[in-house]
Amino acid sequence: MADVKYFSEQEIAQHSSENDCWIIVHGKVYDVTKFLADHPGGKKVLINVAGTDATSKFDAFHNAGTLEKFGPGLYVGEAGSPPQANAAVEASNEEEDVSGPFGDLVPFGDPSWYQDWDSPYYNDSHRRLRARVRAFVEKEIMPYVHEWDEAKQVPRALFVKCAEAGILAGICGVVPREFMSIDNIMGVPLDEFDVFHEFILADEFSRCGSGGVLWGVCGGFGIGLPPVLLFADEVLKRRVAPEVLSGKKTICLAITEPYAGSDVAGLRCEAKETPDGEHFIVNGEKKWITNGVFADYFTVAVRTGGEGMGGVSLLLIERIMPGVKTRQMQCSGVWSSGTAYITFEDVKVPKANLIGEKNKGFKYIMYNFNHERMAICIQSTRFARVCLEDAIKYASKRKTFGRRLIDHQVIRHKMADMARRIESTHAWMEQLLHQLNVMPHEESMVKLGGPIALLKVQATQTFEFCAREAAQIFGGLAYSRGGQGERVERLYREVRAYAIPGGSEEIMTELGMKQSLKVAQFMGAKI
Numbered sequence: 001m002a003d004v005k006y007f008s009e010q011e012i013a014q015h016s017s018e019n020d021c022w023i024i025v026h027g028k029v030y031d032v033t034k035f036l037a038d039h040p041g042g043k044k045v046l047i048n049v050a051g052t053d054a055t056s057k058f059d060a061f062h063n064a065g066t067l068e069k070f071g072p073g074l075y076v077g078e079a080g081s082p083p084q085a086n087a088a089v090e091a092s093n094e095e096e097d098v099s100g101p102f103g104d105l106v107p108f109g110d111p112s113w114y115q116d117w118d119s120p121y122y123n124d125s126h127r128r129l130r131a132r133v134r135a136f137v138e139k140e141i142m143p144y145v146h147e148w149d150e151a152k153q154v155p156r157a158l159f160v161k162c163a164e165a166g167i168l169a170g171i172c173g174v175v176p177r178e179f180m181s182i183d184n185i186m187g188v189p190l191d192e193f194d195v196f197h198e199f200i201l202a203d204e205f206s207r208c209g210s211g212g213v214l215w216g217v218c219g220g221f222g223i224g225l226p227p228v229l230l231f232a233d234e235v236l237k238r239r240v241a242p243e244v245l246s247g248k249k250t251i252c253l254a255i256t257e258p259y260a261g262s263d264v265a266g267l268r269c270e271a272k273e274t275p276d277g278e279h280f281i282v283n284g285e286k287k288w289i290t291n292g293v294f295a296d297y298f299t300v301a302v303r304t305g306g307e308g309m310g311g312v313s314l315l316l317i318e319r320i321m322p323g324v325k326t327r328q329m330q331c332s333g334v335w336s337s338g339t340a341y342i343t344f345e346d347v348k349v350p351k352a353n354l355i356g357e358k359n360k361g362f363k364y365i366m367y368n369f370n371h372e373r374m375a376i377c378i379q380s381t382r383f384a385r386v387c388l389e390d391a392i393k394y395a396s397k398r399k400t401f402g403r404r405l406i407d408h409q410v411i412r413h414k415m416a417d418m419a420r421r422i423e424s425t426h427a428w429m430e431q432l433l434h435q436l437n438v439m440p441h442e443e444s445m446v447k448l449g450g451p452i453a454l455l456k457v458q459a460t461q462t463f464e465f466c467a468r469e470a471a472q473i474f475g476g477l478a479y480s481r482g483g484q485g486e487r488v489e490r491l492y493r494e495v496r497a498y499a500i501p502g503g504s505e506e507i508m509t510e511l512g513m514k515q516s517l518k519v520a521q522f523m524g525a526k527i
């Protein structure tokens, strides 16, 4: 704090020309002289408010993220006089107080336990984690999301940052203790880390409002690494897991093909054993593979046996192996996630890279399906909240016909419709997360497969509805990329990336009911 400079209103008022232009926004002083020519809103608007407090005008046209990104380069100090040092306050700040409400308190913009409602699912360790992930995402991710999305890639350094913060280890569904150099995940001891901690990691990360960035970091990792951790032999696991968990290398899961999507058992990519039995020769194509553009490792579903699910194996293929080619696919959304079309042409893969047993691949894939689908539900539900949060914030400041947008009943009713869908989806999601927390895995695969499939439909349809309604509230601002409607515009384009992969809406609806009927009959229902 010692280096912070303070300026009085009179001092700031002297910097009021095109050649020397300061403004105050939210109590901070910015020297925008060199920024005038680059300001996307034009230089005149800035010169008109030079030397004054421009907070209300600034708020009318920008997101909070604008200052997080541009502010540090323009900041010169604080407006007003220095605060008196208060030893008692400084001492009490050292203890992390996690009680009370948390976040911006926009109605339904965060789950209800953020408003200090009682909940059976969360304790102080969850509250502490919530604050830490939020601080990390707001500092390291949110200011750059638009830039990364437009560049269609996330920086490699972000993987290492996320690994060091503990985020990677926390989202793979199995806590990879043996490969971790620390005994906690963002301060939560590994023995205490539960499904709700993982939920908070994914939910708070999703506040970045970009499936592209989220999948860019976690999309391949969260589904490509679990089969290695759970089923690969020690040698393969020890070679691959530590470097992926440390963010130095990346991994993805390659199942879908031009010929087989949700119908996994129909995949064609073949792996033929060489006569000496030492290698597989892999030939085939994979499509829509998240992170495939840059991944170092590919957990690939290949056909090693006859038709159907009994002939599928999982093989770890490496980018350095001759015959592996990837190209970026041009998709409507999730731009920075590196969606790839992959060709394997006579790729020679050592037998040692077989994950688990031959022809057991389908079982291994199924093992992680509930986890993968739950991740999609968590992300979709938070994205729906992001749409509502941004819509409420924007409608509270934008005026039309002499009134704020939010003062129009038709706009409030849109918000109400969004809120009730989000809250009911969230409550069902928490109920199922609780079951995942307490139920043995094998049992949960059978009993929860149906409800989680239906929850995926519910969550993605809620997301779709909220993206649409928020876009209507933002109007033209959600039709152009960047700026105030940035998150809504992007999320609107990303809806299909959630409603189709991980089991399409149609297949989930059918599976959800069929599976639930089977379970009911097994449990004795006379139907």
Ligand code: HEM
Binding pocket: 023, 025, 030, 032, 039, 040, 041, 042, 045, 046, 049, 054, 057, 058, 061, 062, 063, 066, 067, 070, 071, 074, 482, 483, 484
């Ligand atoms: C530190 C000061 C400021 C910075 C860093 C800044 C930055 C930006 C940026 C990055 C944009 C593009 C849209 C976005 O990303 O949000 C923008 C747009 C804009 N800014 Fe600023 N701005 C500042 C201050 C102001 C002030 C004080 C005003 C008004 C008096 C203003 C008026 C506008 C307008 C009218 C737009 C265009 C909005 C639109 O496209 O609808 N800006 N500004």
